[in-house]
Amino acid sequence: MYHVYGVPMTRTFRVLWLLEELGEPYEASPLPPRSPEIRALNPTGKVPVLRDGEAVITDSTAILTYLSDKHGRFTHPAGTPARAHQDSLTHQILDELDATLWTAARHSFILPEEQRCPEVKDSLKWEFARNLDVMADRIEGPFLQGEEMTIADIILTHCLNWARAAKFPTGEAAILDYGKRMRGRDAFKRVAAASG
Secondary structure, three states, X not given: OEEEEOOHHHHHHHHHHHHHHHOOOEEEEOOOOOOHHHHHHOOOOOOOEEEEOOEEEEOHHHHHHHHXXXXXXXXXXXXXXXXXXXXXXXXXXXXXXXXHHHHHHHHHHHOOHHHOOOOHHHHHHHHHHHHHHHHHOOOOOOEOOEOOOOHHHHHHHHHHHHHHHOOOOOOXXXXXXXXXXXXXXXXXXXXXXXXX
């Protein structure tokens, strides 16, 4: 059985959501980042962490890729153009949306106070809005790649929810409709309900 470590309000939500979509059994330990228990599993202190037997896997995208490849769902086969397109979307989301939100979070409450530059957040909001408009143009159907949901959809939806919580721009109609569809999925709602 899989064991997921990390509080759901972090990127851990992505892993829990995929496991719910897969219907795979798992245990969850909602431990905060940098706690001694997390540092014992991941020296960086970051969450999520997945334990699969003796294997310990860190980084939400690495975990999502591992699980989707292992179960052959929510991904395209490696070595195919569809997988290359999926990877392109995933990296665009991580580089242009997730990283922007993470930088804003660091300058809000993560970095030591003397290292924070809160005034950078206006620039980050502008950049996020611009990047979100580009992402909206890449949506090919109900999901990013048309009719089949992939892990890129999980990462994008998590970023959209993070943006709402951080009071970042949430995009135009195409992105708003997309986010609403994704949050309407049963697996998403189960994780959200369990997260309180």
